[in-house]
Amino acid sequence: xxxxxxxxxxxxxxxxxxxxxxxxxxxxxxxxxxxxxxxxxxxxxxxxxxxxxxxxxxxxxxxxxxxxxxxxxxxxxxxxxxxxxxxxxxxxxxxxxxxxxxxxxxxxxxxxxxxxxxxxxxxxxxxxxxxxxxxxxxxxxxxxxxxxxxxxxxxxxxxxxxxxxxxxxxxxxxxxxxxxxxxxxxxxxxxxxxxxxxxxxxxxxxxxxxxxxxxxxxxxxxxxxxxxxxxxxxxxxxxxxxxxxxxxxxxxxxxxxxxxxxxxxxxxxxxxxxxxxxxxxxxxxxxxxxxxxxxxxxxxxxxxxxxxxxxxxxxxxxxxxxxxxxxxxxxxxxxxxxxxxxxxxxxxxxxxxxxxxxxxxxxxxxxxxxxxxxxxxxxxxxxxxxxxxxxxxxxxxxxxxxxxxxxxxxxxx
Ligand code: PYC
Numbered sequence: 001x002x003x004x005x006x007x008x009x010x011x012x013x014x015x016x017x018x019x020x021x022x023x024x025x026x027x028x029x030x031x032x033x034x035x036x037x038x039x040x041x042x043x044x045x046x047x048x049x050x051x052x053x054x055x056x057x058x059x060x061x062x063x064x065x066x067x068x069x070x071x072x073x074x075x076x077x078x079x080x081x082x083x084x085x086x087x088x089x090x091x092x093x094x095x096x097x098x099x100x101x102x103x104x105x106x107x108x109x110x111x112x113x114x115x116x117x118x119x120x121x122x123x124x125x126x127x128x129x130x131x132x133x134x135x136x137x138x139x140x141x142x143x144x145x146x147x148x149x150x151x152x153x154x155x156x157x158x159x160x161x162x163x164x165x166x167x168x169x170x171x172x173x174x175x176x177x178x179x180x181x182x183x184x185x186x187x188x189x190x191x192x193x194x195x196x197x198x199x200x201x202x203x204x205x206x207x208x209x210x211x212x213x214x215x216x217x218x219x220x221x222x223x224x225x226x227x228x229x230x231x232x233x234x235x236x237x238x239x240x241x242x243x244x245x246x247x248x249x250x251x252x253x254x255x256x257x258x259x260x261x262x263x264x265x266x267x268x269x270x271x272x273x274x275x276x277x278x279x280x281x282x283x284x285x286x287x288x289x290x291x292x293x294x295x296x297x298x299x300x301x302x303x304x305x306x307x308x309x310x311x312x313x314x315x316x317x318x319x320x321x322x323x324x325x326x327x328x329x330x331x332x333x334x335x336x337x338x339x340x341x342x343x344x345x346x347x348x349x350x351x352x353x354x355x356x357x358x359x360x361x362x363x364x365x366x367x368x369x370x371x372x373x374x375x376x377x378x379x380x381x382x383x384x385x386x387x388x389x390x391x392x393x394x395x396x397x398x399x400x401x402x403x404x405x406x407x408x409x410x411x412x413x
Contacts, residue, residue: 115176
């Protein structure tokens with residue numbers, strides 16, 4: 001690196017512009033406390049301030065901004081879900097995504113690529129047809145296509161998958177997109193901060209005080225806060241925070257791993273998903289192939305990566321793309337996914353007055369970031385569930401009225 005550049009980098013005359021302030025202490029009281037400085041928590045803070053005029057808000061995180069699942073996912077955005085509740089919700093999210101870079105004045109590298117969910121069996125073709133019909137009914141651009149359309153969009157693919165899992169068709173969803181995930185957290189964080197919200201990193205929540213069924217305050221590693229509204233937006237830690245208010249959820253935690261190759265020249269335009277091969281892949285603006293697979297098949301509170309994962313995913317990638325046999329893996333990582341029995345989220349008010357949940361995101365929290373911010377900020381500000389989240393309440397499990405979304409998962413989990 002040239003010496004002049006190094007001097008510039010370390011000079012105090014040219015401090016790096018900060019995306020948000022770092023307040024040195026907590027206030028005694030906030031109108032709302034948001035636990036979790038990931039995309040969902042920050043988006044909720046942003047819209048609380050921007051749309052509802054609530055700015056006396058603290059976002060707390062025991063780690064750093066965007067250090068949880070926001071920075072650990074494969075950044076796929078789509079709305080080709082299976083249930084009417086899911087389709088309407090994610091459709092709203094995709095619409096919000098499309099204007100987000102303008103809202104933030106920040107390049108999110110939002111890139112519409114088209115999204116193919118490959119079907120290798122008769123039953124998978126049936127499910128894709130079902131999803132296409134539900135999607136079309138709600139005005140979502142999805143259709144069942146044949147193997148020829150897949151081959152045309154991705155000529156490098158071995159459509160026979162080595163002869164053992166030939167592609168029979170696919171669900172094609174033109175609005176499918178990717179975005180740069182860390183920039184999303186920065187955009188929401190900066191926007192919230194500019195409107196007066198405080199972001200406190202390295203601030204752990206140790207307990208939540210509830211009196212007569214109403215939230216009263218939050219005990220943290222940096223002191224006590226009194227507040228009557230707390231939003232829990234902590235994928236991977238939801239059961240732990242719910243314990244603090246005596247609430248039980250059916251959420252269980254599984255690791256979800258991902259990896260990227262070294263950058264390659266651009267060759268893969270669409271996003272590809274195969275349930276039978278348990279893979280999803282896209283090529284980032286940097287040229288890396290960003291890939292993931294199913295959940296690890298055991299409950300675990302851990303973000304460790306495994307060699308098993310790299311070997312299994314690589315083998316299945318080679319079924320589709322044998323020419324990648326010399327590709328090198330650059331990085332791998334893991335997140336912790338809040339899984340629910342019906343694969344739909346748990347959102348909104350809870351039996352504890354002033355305690356709100358934005359949880360149960362399983363493997364699809366990233367794409368929901370903007371709509372979660374919109375709907376949760378409305379719910380907190382009005383103490384009334386937003387109409388778009390009516391199907392996602394915690395009470396549905398007591399009533400056995402599930403919102404079965406498993407068929408819309410990218411891969412079998
Ligand atoms: O829902 O599209 C998705 C997805 C991709 C990776 C994990 N979930």
